[in-house]
Amino acid sequence: MSPLELGFYGIGAVILLIAIRLPIGIVLALVSFLGIGQLRGLDVAFGLLRVVPFEFAAHWALSAIPMFLLMGAVAHHSGISSALFRAARLWLSGLPGGLAVASNFACAGFAAASGSSVATAAAMGRIAIPEMIRQGYDKALATGTVASAGTLGSLIPPSILFVLYGVFAETSITQLLIAGVFPGLLTAAVYALMIIGRCKLNPKLAPPTTIKVDRGERWRALGAVWPLLVLILGIIGGLYGGIVTPTEAGAFGAFLAFVIAFFQKRLSLKVIKDSVLEAVTSTARIFFVAVGAVMLTKFLALTGVPVYLGQLIGDWALDPLLLVIGASLIYLVLGMFLDPLGILLITLPVLLPMFEALDLDLIWFGVLVVKYLEIGLLTPPVGFNVYVIKSVVGDTVDLETIFRGVTWFLGCEVIIVALLIAYPQISLFLPNTMSN
Numbered sequence: 136m137s138p139l140e141l142g143f144y145g146i147g148a149v150i151l152l153i154a155i156r157l158p159i160g161i162v163l164a165l166v167s168f169l170g171i172g173q174l175r176g177l178d179v180a181f182g183l184l185r186v187v188p189f190e191f192a193a194h195w196a197l198s199a200i201p202m203f204l205l206m207g208a209v210a211h212h213s214g215i216s217s218a219l220f221r222a223a224r225l226w227l228s229g230l231p232g233g234l235a236v237a238s239n240f241a242c243a244g245f246a247a248a249s250g251s252s253v254a255t256a257a258a259m260g261r262i263a264i265p266e267m268i269r270q271g272y273d274k275a276l277a278t279g280t281v282a283s284a285g286t287l288g289s290l291i292p293p294s295i296l297f298v299l300y301g302v303f304a305e306t307s308i309t310q311l312l313i314a315g316v317f318p319g320l321l322t323a324a325v326y327a328l329m330i331i332g333r334c335k336l337n338p339k340l341a342p343p344t345t346i347k348v349d350r351g352e353r354w355r356a357l358g359a360v361w362p363l364l365v366l367i368l369g370i371i372g373g374l375y376g377g378i379v380t381p382t383e384a385g386a387f388g389a390f391l392a393f394v395i396a397f398f399q400k401r402l403s404l405k406v407i408k409d410s411v412l413e414a415v416t417s418t419a420r421i422f423f424v425a426v427g428a429v430m431l432t433k434f435l436a437l438t439g440v441p442v443y444l445g446q447l448i449g450d451w452a453l454d455p456l457l458l459v460i461g462a463s464l465i466y467l468v469l470g471m472f473l474d475p476l477g478i479l480l481i482t483l484p485v486l487l488p489m490f491e492a493l494d495l496d497l498i499w500f501g502v503l504v505v506k507y508l509e510i511g512l513l514t515p516p517v518g519f520n521v522y523v524i525k526s527v528v529g530d531t532v533d534l535e536t537i538f539r540g541v542t543w544f545l546g547c548e549v550i551i552v553a554l555l556i557a558y559p560q561i562s563l564f565l566p567n568t569m570s571n
Contacts, residue, residue: 142438163427202385232334256285279540470511
């Protein structure tokens with residue numbers, strides 16, 4: 136068996152093992168270890184297994200990840216997520232599909248205090264979906280909204296995927312984080328317009344809400360979300376103004392979350408314990424998968440698969456638009472089967488040199504990559520956000536219904552991606568003002 140054949144067999148094994156729901160980090164590491172052992176011997180395989188985890192985890196820029204996760208965990212456990220949904224519900228419930236629209240924008244707001252799509256979907260899913268179902272909302276609409284809007288955690292800063300992309304692409308993490316602001320707001324706006332349009336045409340999807348509130352209650356609810364505004368201004372403002380680096384922004388955000396919870400008298404020992412435990416376990420899961428993905432990247436590099444794939448789309452690489460289309464297809468296909476971290480680390484060694492050769496902006500490409508990874512969180516059979524929502528709702532909603540619900544949002548993504556490709560300034564305007 137040639138190395139190239141072994142590489143494709145390895146990819147097939149990864150997809151098969153993930154499809155039968157084995158842990159992704161273990162699958163990536165095991166297939167890579169066995170493949171490298173077959174190619175170079177077990178001594179080399181064990182050597183990489185000893186070196187790779189330390190080399191990856193010791194990267195200084197990655198220390199922002201546990202800090203962002205800690206900030207999001209404190210924000211959730213201290214009640215910011217529930218206050219945010221309550222305010223959005225009171226202000227937007229009068230619109231067609233108002234609770235779904237409120238859930239959408241609440242996810243966008245919490246994304247600015249989380250950095251993780253999975254965390255955003257899980258936190259808002261526990262709060263918003265039961266409320267929508269109680270109000271008689273279509274279950275596909277209710278679950279599809281939160282699963283899809285939860286992906287904004289990867290796009291609106293702080294974003295863990297942008298940190299990882301910046302590390303591997305060796306480009307400015309600060310500019311990447313700021314570049315995600317307008318695309319994230321655009322995504323939330325397009326989602327909201329789709330929800331309103333659907334519910335206007337088919338009122339059965341979202342019966343008029345029975346919530347009755349006065350103006351004073353609305354303003355009081357809005358006043359309760361000031362901690363989120365402080366976090367957003369502290370992080371995004373600090374990054375945009377060059378006051379803090381991404382790593383410092385993570386630590387500053389976590390510190391702010393603790394201070395806010397303290398002054399709100401919500402910083403109990405239980406909140407601290409639950410937040411730290413959630414941040415540690417989430418960081419461990421991310422790094423575990425990422426280390427496996429690095430191993431797989433090294434294995435594929437030894438087999439020559441990246442070079443072969445590069446040659447397959449080599450002619451496309453002569454035209455920027457065709458290269459973007461080719462990269463889009465690769466990400467969309469891989470997104471159906473692989474974890475976003477794995478996709479990111481597998482594809483960058485192949486695609487980045489092509490984009491650099493054509494002098495295309497790597498910040499803009501980074502936004503597109505994260506957008507494609509977001510889409511992959513929704514596409515079957517391995518739509519991670521869909522499975523997160525399934526774990527939240529339990530047996531009350533079946534998996535097929537949730538996938539049916541996200542289909543409408545995937546249609547929105549076609550429009551959003553087309554706009555991001557046609558108008559790169561949507562992504563680049565804010566980063567360009569920073570550099571100027």
